[in-house]
Amino acid sequence: xxxxxxxxxxxxxxxxxxxxxxxxxxxxxxxxxxxxxxxxxxxxxxxxxxxxxxxxxxxxxxxxxxxxxxxxxxxxxxxxxxxxxxxxxxxxxxxxxxxxxxxxxxxxxxxxxxxxxxxxxxxxxxxxxxxxxxxxxxxxxxxxxxxxxxxxxxxxxxxxxxxxxxxxxxxxxxxxxxxxxxxxxxxxxxxxxxxxxxxxxxxxxxxxxxxxxxxxxxxxxxxxxxxxxxxxxxxxxxxxxxxxxxxxxxxxxxxxxxxxxxxxxxxxxxxxxxxxxxxxxxxxxxxxxxxxxxxxxxxxxxxxxxxxxxxxxxxxxxx
Amino acid sequence: xxxxxxxxxxxxxxxxxxxxxxxxxxxxxxxxxxxxxxxxxxxxxxxxxxxxxxxxxxxxxxxxxxxxxxxxxxxxxxxxxxxxxxxxxxxxxxxxxxxxxxxxxxxxxxxxxxxxxxxxxxxxxxxxxxxxxxxxxxxxxxxxxxxxxxxxxxxxxxxxxxxxxxxxxxxxxxxxxxxxxxxxxxxxxxxxxxxxxxxxxxxxxxxxxxxxxxxxxxxxxxxxxxxxxxxxxxxxxxxxxxxxxxxxxxxxxxxxxxxxxxxxxxxxxxxxxxxxxxxxxxxxxxxxxxxxxxxxxxxxxxxxxxxxxxxxxxxxxxxxxxxxxxxxxxxxxx
Ligand SMILES: Nc1ncnc2c1ncn2[C@@H]1O[C@H](COP(=O)(O)OP(=O)(O)OP(=O)(O)O)[C@@H](O)[C@H]1O
Ligand SMILES: [Mg+2]
Numbered sequence: 001x002x003x004x005x006x007x008x009x010x011x012x013x014x015x016x017x018x019x020x021x022x023x024x025x026x027x028x029x030x031x032x033x034x035x036x037x038x039x040x041x042x043x044x045x046x047x048x049x050x051x052x053x054x055x056x057x058x059x060x061x062x063x064x065x066x067x068x069x070x071x072x073x074x075x076x077x078x079x080x081x082x083x084x085x086x087x088x089x090x091x092x093x094x095x096x097x098x099x100x101x102x103x104x105x106x107x108x109x110x111x112x113x114x115x116x117x118x119x120x121x122x123x124x125x126x127x128x129x130x131x132x133x134x135x136x137x138x139x140x141x142x143x144x145x146x147x148x149x150x151x152x153x154x155x156x157x158x159x160x161x162x163x164x165x166x167x168x169x170x171x172x173x174x175x176x177x178x179x180x181x182x183x184x185x186x187x188x189x190x191x192x193x194x195x196x197x198x199x200x201x202x203x204x205x206x207x208x209x210x211x212x213x214x215x216x217x218x219x220x221x222x223x224x225x226x227x228x229x230x231x232x233x234x235x236x237x238x239x240x241x242x243x244x245x246x247x248x249x250x251x252x253x254x255x256x257x258x259x260x261x262x263x264x265x266x267x268x269x270x271x272x273x274x275x276x277x278x279x280x281x282x283x284x285x286x287x288x289x290x291x292x293x294x295x296x297x298x299x300x301x302x303x304x305x306x307x308x309x310x311x312x313x314x315x316x317x318x319x
Numbered sequence: 320x321x322x323x324x325x326x327x328x329x330x331x332x333x334x335x336x337x338x339x340x341x342x343x344x345x346x347x348x349x350x351x352x353x354x355x356x357x358x359x360x361x362x363x364x365x366x367x368x369x370x371x372x373x374x375x376x377x378x379x380x381x382x383x384x385x386x387x388x389x390x391x392x393x394x395x396x397x398x399x400x401x402x403x404x405x406x407x408x409x410x411x412x413x414x415x416x417x418x419x420x421x422x423x424x425x426x427x428x429x430x431x432x433x434x435x436x437x438x439x440x441x442x443x444x445x446x447x448x449x450x451x452x453x454x455x456x457x458x459x460x461x462x463x464x465x466x467x468x469x470x471x472x473x474x475x476x477x478x479x480x481x482x483x484x485x486x487x488x489x490x491x492x493x494x495x496x497x498x499x500x501x502x503x504x505x506x507x508x509x510x511x512x513x514x515x516x517x518x519x520x521x522x523x524x525x526x527x528x529x530x531x532x533x534x535x536x537x538x539x540x541x542x543x544x545x546x547x548x549x550x551x552x553x554x555x556x557x558x559x560x561x562x563x564x565x566x567x568x569x570x571x572x573x574x575x576x577x578x579x580x581x582x583x584x585x586x587x588x589x590x591x592x593x594x595x596x597x598x599x600x601x602x603x604x605x606x607x608x609x610x611x612x613x614x615x616x617x618x619x620x621x622x623x624x625x626x627x628x629x630x631x632x633x634x635x636x637x638x639x640x641x642x643x644x645x646x647x648x649x650x651x652x653x
Contacts, residue, residue, distance in 0.1 A: 007427045007429070007473070016424075017421055029412075149404050149406035149407075153402060155373075157397055158426060
């Protein structure tokens with residue numbers, strides 16, 4: 001009779017099997033998929049369109065400034081006009097002012113955000129936010145696996161321990177990537193302006209950046225969730241750190257305009273680097289040296305955090 | 320072929336540095352045997368299994384499965400064992416079929432093989448009709464059977480069953496015993512199981528160990544253990560409110576008397592012969608017998624004898640425990 005000993009589980013087989021299990025959980029769930037679309041829609045509608053910073057500078061905001069029809073310009077003229085006063089057309093002045101404000105606005109926007117519309121700027125920031133939260137929450141599902149005994153059952157099989165950890169990380173990453181794609185597509189429909197230099201090839205860069213941040217974040221969260229006996233702990237921790245991470249970064253607002261201490265935080269915050277990488281690749285005119293810096297930092301972050309995370313989880317799983 | 324399939328020597332697990340869940344347990348399980356761990360809640364049954372299946376690392380002591388050390392050769396052990404855990408661990412969001420395939424993948428079984436096995440196993444546990452239904456729609460008995468199927472997917476040589484019939488109704492329980500016995504024959508397995516059902520231990524197990532507070536109290540085959548009690552048990556009550564232990568003890572052939580809240584538990588060689596003598600002695604001394612029962616020893620008597628507690632006492636809390644586990648599971652499903 002055929003016996004157990006003849007088969008050897010490989011890391012890849014196990015990784016694939018466990019990842020497919022995770023993917024099935026949400027890919028087969030229409031409600032979950034709908035949420036993936038609705039969440040960015042809501043955020044985009046509320047944040048992107050309501051906080052329309054660019055519109056502050058638009059000429060229409062000057063509409064209620066009273067400009068008289070004729071503006072008298074008094075003075076000692078060499079050849080004084082008939083009644084001693086020169087008049088300028090009020091409409092012309094108004095147009096000039098409006099044009100100038102609009103130009104200044106455009107310049108301010110370009111200098112501060114790199115693009116003239118805040119919506120594009122913030123849509124990309126939103127990708128970062130969603131990547132961050134998705135990644136953190138996905139790792140937490142291992143707490144359920146442990147509670148329900150699924151983890152123990154998996155641990156009693158010869159599947160390599162690494163496959164168990166990586167499957168969670170991979171699931172988090174794939175999910176973040178899909179969400180990023182959805183947001184980018186939706187945002188483009190709603191008026192995000194892709195830069196001239198954008199090609200589909202840039203999407204590989206986008207995915208690479210997301211991958212690096214996700215791998216780093218999710219492995220640490222995985223280790224943390226595994227080690228905390230209460231499900232509430234990692235949840236509390238996530239809600240505690242997401243807001244600060246988001247605001248102390250270029251996700252919603254440029255770092256250069258922040259107070260010094262906040263800048264210091266933002267410059268070590270990996271979220272800033274991923275967001276910048278994404279913007280470089282999509283809406284900005286690509287600055288290759290900046291992009292390289294971003295990727296070096298993200299790579300470093302991913303390597304360090306995932307080593308720590310995976311080491312800690314490994315120790316936990318093989319205790 | 321290894322004659323001693325499982326060997327545990329001084330196996331100990333201490334949780335949080337002070338809770339001794341399993342306390343220097345030693346036993347061995349022979350090839351082809353069904354070996355049962357019998358004990359109440361918190362006795363340390365699951366903890367022992369978890370050490371044997373390499374999920375928990377022993378604090379002290381050693382254990383081998385088919386000659387492989389559960390710590391040093393954990394991976395070898397994992398490949399030759401099958402595990403049916405106490406909880407329902409199948410993935411609710413997957414179908415029964417997908418669950419079995421997932422288990423097979425974890426053992427590295429090629430898909431051509433695992434697809435065939437999944438169909439076979441589902442047939443065996445009579446879940447063929449539900450194979451493409453999500454597990455969240457399964458009843459308790461169906462889940463239990465699915466766990467059984469998952470535990471067999473790698474054709475294990477040693478099968479670990481942790482309370483295989485916990486929470487099942489009497490009918491399903493009997494059917495499950497049937498499967499277990501058939502499986503054992505079909506796959507030539509050695510089985511290590513835990514249970515708190517005495518009749519289960521009695522009918523199913525070739526040998527049992529009674530475990531309480533992490534210690535093995537006695538090991539032996541059920542018949543042998545019952546015989547070791549030395550005969551029958553008479554339980555008797557009298558109307559009067561006096562201690563009659565000494566009086567009963569003076570009757571011929573009475574081995575032991577224990578007063579349990581006014582009813583007397585009398586161990587005798589042969590109940591049929593001694594009971595009339597006891598009644599006669601009591602009547603002569605002016606006592607009125609109100610109740611008398613005669614039992615051949617069951618495992619419950621064995622259990623009572625060795626632990627001083629009735630196994631039945633623990634059954635209620637067991638159910639409460641199970642429903643709590645179900646609640647946790649449901650909470651997740653929402
Ligand atoms: N992970 C753990 N951490 C701390 N204590 C534990 C842990 N697992 C079990 N225990 C404790 O160890 C003791 C034995 O538990 P175990 O689960 O082995 O009992 P059991 O015999 O299987 O009981 P049951 O019939 O309820 O399943 C219990 O007191 C339990 O509280
Ligand atoms: Mg148990």
